[in-house]
Amino acid sequence: MGKVRSRIRSSIDLEQMGHQVGELMIPWSDNAVPLGYHPIPIINIKNGTGKKLLIVGGNHGDEFEGPSAIMRVSQRISVSGINGQILLIPGLSFDAITQSRRTNPLDNKNMNRVFPGNPNGSPTEMLASYLENELMQNFDAIIDLHSGGKASFFMPCSLAYKSQNGKLFQKNLELAKAFGISTIWLLGKNNDNRSLNSAADRANIPMIAAELGGGGGVDPDMTNMAEIGIFNILNHLKIYKGSDTLAGSKFEKIEISNPNASIYSPAFGLFDRIVKAGDIISKGQTAGWFHYITEPERASIKLKFEHSGIILAHSNRGIVKKGEMLALVANKLCLGT
Ligand SMILES: [Zn+2]
Structure with missing residues (x-):
């Protein structure tokens, strides 16, 4: 018996050229949807043979700066200007987003604490397994946009995983610098290995996350910063010409060592x-x-x-x-x- 394939599938062919909207479909039989699926909206923009970037917001459902920046990007980008692929998932924990909750109401799980997930588990576990074992394998880089949500407030920073793989660590740092926020939080030994950053590390895919303030709403300065950062990375990966700018030649690195x-x-x-x-x-x-x-x-x-x-x-x-x-x-x- 081979590996259990994910039960999650995309409603659109992600390899198809052009600008498509669709959804990831989570089969989860509950009282609300006994025989259907729970949708996660996605936007896939593909043209040419360049690099492929996955951009995720709403990993936690009460953090709206990232989803706002991703929706702005989806409005601004035209497929003809792209060389490569951008898959936008503005609200990963979609049922959580619709209720402004950190954890997913379908199973009360925290998306960023369940990787590598379980293909036969609860919705959040199924999704983690799909992301780590199937979806991310098709991408050259990943951005995961967070903020403090309702409970906390973070100084704006990008997060780079201190991979044991030196080359991957350098690529993570390059992405963080390209993003442009002057503070880079290095995720070291105290990082939780059930996060999307850890999943990307296991899959050997360059990735950064970002923390963008917080409070449970949308702060315009933070959203602007995220939008500019995304365009900077699209430019860095040569997927889309023309970056916005963010003061960013001097960087400071921080770490939670104690x-x-x-x-x-x-x-x-x-x-x-x-x-x-x-x-x-x-x-x-x-x-x-x-x-x-x-x-x-x-x-x-x-x-x-x-x-x-x-x-x-x-x-x-x-x-x-x-x-x-x-x-x-x-x-x-x-x-x-
Ligand atoms: Zn978060």
């Missing part, structure tokens, strides 16, 4: 934040007040950083649960590392 440097909520309460994403912080500095709002007789405490670094992201919530990320701390790396 997960214990980040601050998590000590209890249920109110996080009264006084720092912002992108701030450089030093050991002993205050991140904010923590108020025991359900027990006002208790004294509020000052949450302090135990290590120096840069704030990569912070919570976007006021009320937080014990264990929630309040401030994600990374370190700047020396140039050349």
Whole structure:
């Protein structure tokens, strides 16, 4: 018996030339759709024999900057200007996107924590397996656009996986530089190997992700940055002539080398934040007040950083649960590392 093929298929032939819209079809029998399929809209633009780029947004369903940038790109690009292929998936976790939820309501799974997935698993697991084992094999590069969603806010950055394969790592870095955002977050040993970045690494496909602010809406500066970044990469891969520009000759690299440097909520309460994403912080500095709002007789405490670094992201919530990320701390790396 051979390998189980995916149950997911595309409604359009992705090898066909031209501009086509269609959908990935997930067969999942539930009360809403007992005998049909759950669609994920896709846009495929193909012409000539150049490189092939897969662009994904909505990996998490409450992050709308990436999907907005991808929809803009689909409106701007004409097939005659293309040499190669661009497959746009503006809302990968589509049922999550339609409900502004991080995880997929079909199975409550987090798309970026299920790779390599399972061809016989739940919708999200089936999709992960299809992406890792079938779809991405046909592409020369991948972009996956994220933001902090409703829960958090990230300083804008591109993410490059520190592959054990040196050549692949260099290609990931080249993509990050071409994208143009000046901060590059290197995904090292503390990265979750159930992410799309890890899947691309296993499949030996160059890839970057991006974090584009957050808040659960659409920030115009972040969306502009993503749109420009996509055109820069299309130009870099010689798929589409004419890049937009983004100041981008100087880059800084950051990494989360010490997960214990980040601050998590000590209890249920109110996080009264006084720092912002992108701030450089030093050991002993205050991140904010923590108020025991359900027990006002208790004294509020000052949450302090135990290590120096840069704030990569912070919570976007006021009320937080014990264990929630309040401030994600990374370190700047020396140039050349
Ligand atoms: Zn995300």
